[in-house]
Amino acid sequence: MTIKRALISVSEKNGVIDFAKKLQALNIEIISTGGTQKVLTEAGIKTLSIDSVTGFPEILDGRVKTLHPKIHGGLLGKTELTSHLEMMDEHKIKPIDLICVNLYPFKETLMKENVTSSEIIENIDIGGPSMLRSGSKNFERVTVVVDSTDYDSVIDEIKKNGNTTLKLRKKLAAKAFRHTASYDATIADYLTKEAQEETIETLTLSYELKQTLRYGENNHQKAQFYRSNFLTNYSLVNSDQRHGKELSFNNIRDADACLKILREYQEPTAVAVKHMNPCGIGSGKDINEAFQKAYEGDPISIFGGILALNQEVDLELAEKLSKLFLEIIIAPKFSKDAFSLLSQKKNLRLLELQMTDNSIETELEYQSVLGGILVQEIDSIKEDETSWKVVTKRQPSEEELHALRFAYRAVKHVKSNGIVIANSQQTVGIGAGQMNRVGSVQIALNQAKDKLEGAVLASDAFFPMADSLEILGENGIRAVIQPGGSIKDQESIDMANKYGMTMIFTGVRHFKH
Structure with a gap:
């Protein structure tokens, strides 16, 4: 025929x-x-x-x-x-x-x-x-x-x-x-x-193939990268890869986590991520200062990590970055000289992504489970500081309040149990993914070490016991922000008062599993 x-x-x-x-x-x-x-x-x-x-x-x-x-x-x-x-x-x-x-x-x-x-x-x-x-x-x-x-x-x-x-x-x-x-x-x-429908009887999704990946989380797993039909701010799918080998499955997940954190900050900011957790976040008067603060937050864990910056990378910054082993650098632009220097590193991936709008829309995110899929709004709630309550005898100073804001924006992106110790412009200690909150507190404190003076602490969820507050008090932390809501909140408040700490309850939990 x-x-x-x-x-x-x-x-x-x-x-x-x-x-x-x-x-x-x-x-x-x-x-x-x-x-x-x-x-x-x-x-x-x-x-x-x-x-x-x-x-x-x-x-x-x-x-x-x-x-x-x-x-x-x-x-x-x-x-x-x-x-x-x-x-x-x-x-x-x-x-x-x-x-x-x-x-x-x-x-x-x-x-x-x-x-x-x-x-x-x-x-x-x-x-x-x-x-x-x-x-x-x-x-x-x-x-x-x-x-x-x-x-x-x-x-x-x-x-x-x-x-x-x-x-x-x-x-x-x-x-x-x-x-x-x-x-x-x-x-x-x-x-x-x-029609403003929220709960629907059938979920229909449409994504287009962006690229077939070399492998998935491990080299025996096949994987593909698909993109949404619609543009999303700070989305990796909209980036332009200027240099380096193809992104891997793990690169993409880490870079996505990096960008989600970066869009929380309007001032010049640098974010370093390792295994989907931030290992350093820094803000400053310019992007060079911001990177330096992010690097100093954890100069060990940044090795082999992903770095995202919301300002152009110039030659001065490129010279610092060229001395590090990084998997990916993402920025709105690389100057000609910066690109020339960084592109000499064969395996370093350089991506440009416009970051002119860091507004966070009401987006949905999807998590697969065996035989099903979970759907939820992303954690994009706008914090209402008028609902925050100082529950201790001592009120926070303006400097402490500024640092608490910075830390609380960061901790929502840390795997639970999440703890962030920070000053007003950088993270100095991060405890992530532990099975108990005391463990995360101890990891963050150990990382912060000699950077604790004037530092504050943010917790993604309440402290179920007063033990964490006692450890913090003994180590000189004098300002804490957390959701509150434990049946033993009063014990934590009493412990904070014992050490002269100021503590804020936000009423908003930021679990990240």
């Missing part, structure tokens, strides 16, 4: 003229619609109009043109069945052997500035997905093309065999169903948000 008839109707017209010319050269009759037919006709390609095939005009401003039995019968008819052939002959329906269809630009329309709701709705394609589904259901006979990157392989097989192989048709049908599923998921997401 050879391909005799094709239907072409595309919104994205890249490569379609060349594809149609090659089909025509193979003596394949081409049916086309509206804008596509105009483009093909202007290129000297002979086509049949949809209405000349259906005998029915386009109606309702083009909303109905391909939704017709002579189109869908031509796609769905099983020509190996005598009963189908007889019925198609009775109704003068000719088989359509190949369709080349892509859909109205719904996502692109949605992302336009000042777009109206009616314009968005008009870019919901109906006829296109219907044809793709009809053709894909009948993949044993029909070749379905939704992606211009498949044009050449389709032409090559037709030239060789007069038709495409069943193997290719099955592959293209699967791609077409993925295409329509993604398209529908994007529409569903838009309408769900418009």
Whole structure:
């Protein structure tokens, strides 16, 4: 069986003229619609109009043109069945052997500035997905093309065999169903948000492949990196990798954690991350000072880590960074001299990412579990300091309050049980991921060592016992911020008062598992 008839109707017209010319050269009759037919006709390609095939005009401003039995019968008819052939002959329906269809630009329309709701709705394609589904259901006979990157392989097989192989048709049908599923998921997401629905009975997600990774967490695990259909501030998927080998699975997770922390800070700030926990956060009057503070916060753990900075990297800073072993450096820009110096390190990945807007939207995050998926809003709550309560006898000084704010912004990104010891511009001790809070406190104190003077402490959740406060008091910590809420809060308050500490309850917990 050879391909005799094709239907072409595309919104994205890249490569379609060349594809149609090659089909025509193979003596394949081409049916086309509206804008596509105009483009093909202007290129000297002979086509049949949809209405000349259906005998029915386009109606309702083009909303109905391909939704017709002579189109869908031509796609769905099983020509190996005598009963189908007889019925198609009775109704003068000719088989359509190949369709080349892509859909109205719904996502692109949605992302336009000042777009109206009616314009968005008009870019919901109906006829296109219907044809793709009809053709894909009948993949044993029909070749379905939704992606211009498949044009050449389709032409090559037709030239060789007069038709495409069943193997290719099955592959293209699967791609077409993925295409329509993604398209529908994007529409569903838009309408769900418009309807202000929060809990939905079916979760539909659509992500596009960004790259196939060398491996996952370990080199025996396969992995891919997909990107959302929509832009997100401070997202790694929007970065431009200027230098270095491909990002690994673990690189991507660490870099993502780094950027989530960085967007908490508006002042010049540097964030170093290791195994998805911050090992140093520093702010300063300029990015050089900010990096120095982040580095001094933990000069050991930064080795082999990920560094993100929210200001341009100049030559002065690049000279400092070139002396360290870092996996990745992310910044809005590298000066010419800075890039020239840093790119001499073959394995160092340099990424540029615009960081002009650090507003944190209400975004959802997803965590897989065996057989399911968890969905929650990201921890983007805006702290209301008017609800903070000083629960001790001593009030915090302005300097302590500034340091407590800095530490509390950091601790929400530390794996629970999370503890951060900091001054007003840098972290000096971080305890993360311990099975009890005392353990995290001791790790943070041990790391801070001789940097405890004037330092404050933030805890991601309440202290269940007074033991941590006693250890802090003995080590000279005089200001603490925590959510509160333990049945033994009073014991912690009494212990803080014993050591002359000031302690704030925020009422907001920041667990990070």
